[in-house]
Amino acid sequence: MAAGKSLGKRWYGQGLPYLKTGRLPGHLIVIEGTDGVGRSTQIELLRPWLELDGYAVSNTGWTRSPLLSDTINEAKAGHELTVLTFSLLYAADFADRLEHQIIPALRAGFIVIADRYMYTAFARNMVMGADPIWTRELFGFALTPDLVLYLEIDVDSLVPRVLQGKGMDYWESGMHLALGNDIFDSFKRYQGSLIDEYNVLAREFDFVTVDARRSIEAIQSDLRENVSAYLASSRRATPAAQRPGSNDRARRRS
C-alpha cells in the first residue's frame, strides 16, 4: 500500500499525493459504534483524563466540517439525497476535517479523537445497498487510524438507551429506507443491520471491541486501559533518541 513510512502513519488507499504532510507524531484514535451507543459521552470523559496525563487532545466528529455541515443538514431536511450523494457529501466533510483539522493536529503531536470514522460510512453504505468496493475506494485518501475502539452493543440493549435519551430520530431509524411505517420496527431493523455490519468491520479492521452494554464507568475504564496500552506500546516502539513525543513507530498489534 502507498504508505508514508516516514510519517509513522499509513494511508488507507492512494492518500493525498499533493500534500507534504511531514512527520505526524500525534496519535489518531477512533471511537466507532452505532447511533446512541454513547460515543460522545465516552469521549467527553477520555479527554480530561488524557489532558491530566499531559497529552493535548483534539476532537473531531462526523459532519462537523465548516465547509459542509450546513449543506448536509439542509439536504437531509429537504430529503433530496440518494445513497450516492449522501456518501460523497460525507466523504467531502471527512476530507475537509482530515486536511484542515486532523492532519495539522497530528503534525503538532496531538492525540486526535475522532467520533466515527470512515467505517461508519462503510457500515451505512452496506445497509443502504451501495457498492462496498466503491465506498472503500472513495475513502482511499484517508489515514489509517492508530487505534479503533469499537463500542459494541446489541439492538435490544440499544433500544431502551435511545428511548431514555433523545428518542428515535428519522434518520437513525432508517425511515429513509422505507422499511415500514412504524418507527420502532424500522429502528430495530435498521440498527440491527448496522450493528451486524460494524461487527464484520470490527474483525476485518482489527478494532478493539468494548462491551457497551455496561455502565458508563465500566466502559470508560475499559477504554482507558486500551488507550494506555496503545500509548505505552507506541512509546516502546520509539527509539529513545526520539523521545519525548512518540514518533515514527511500528503499528500496534502488527
Next chain:
Amino acid sequence: MIDADTRRGLLTQEHPYPGRLITVEGIDGSGKSTQLLLLDRWLAARGYQVRLTEWNSSRLVRRAMKRGKKKDLLTPTTFSLLHAVDFADRLTYQIVPPLKAGMIVLADRYVYTAFSRDVARGVHPAWVRALYGFAPRPDLALYFRVPIEVSLDRLLGGRAKLKYHEAGMDLGLATDPAQSFRLFQSRVLDIYDQLTQEFDLRVVDATGDIPTQQKVVRRLVQEVLRGYERPRRAEAVDGGR
C-alpha cells in the same frame, strides 16, 4: 487491499438506457459550450426531445462550493468531491431519468473534466476514476482541442478577468493569472490527450471556425443517432402511425 486501477466501473460498458448521452469536453475557451448550444438547437428543430445539463450546476452544493472558493478553503480533494456530489445529484435527477425515457441528454462537461482538472490539481488518477465509477458511458464524448493561447485570447476577449480556479490560481503556480492559466491549463491539456486514448474521446479541432466545427459535430451525432428510436409523443400514443 484496493486495486482501483483494475476497476473503471460503468464507464467501460455501454449504458442500458434507450436514450442517448452526448458529452462535450475541452479547456475553458475551447468553444465547447457554444457548439453544444448549436447542437441543442439543431436537435430541437428536428423534433428530438433534448435535456441539457451543465457541470457544477446543481443547487445541492452551490453554497458549499461558493463558500469554499471564496474563503480558499477547498483542497484538491474537497474540490474533487464537491464536484462529484454535484455530478451524482445531476445524474440522479437530470441525466438518468431522461435517458430512461429515451431522450437525448447533452452534457456540458462530464467525468473527463474531473479526470483532467482534478489530477492536474494533484489527486490520484486511480482515485478519481474510482470515485466516478457510477457514471454511465456516453454514447458520444466530444473533445474540443485547442492550444492554450487561442483559448486565452478568447477568454480575455470576452470578459475582463480570468476566474481564480479556472486559472489554477489555487495551486500557486504563478502570481500573474494569465501565466498561471497557461501553466495549469497546459497540464490539463496534456491529460486530456491521454484521456482521448483511454476513453475513446472524439477529437474536434476547435481552432476552426464555428460553422465548420458544428458540421463535424452534427455528422458525429448523426452516427450515434443511427438506430435510435425517439420516445413517442403524447398525441401519438394511441396507435396512430
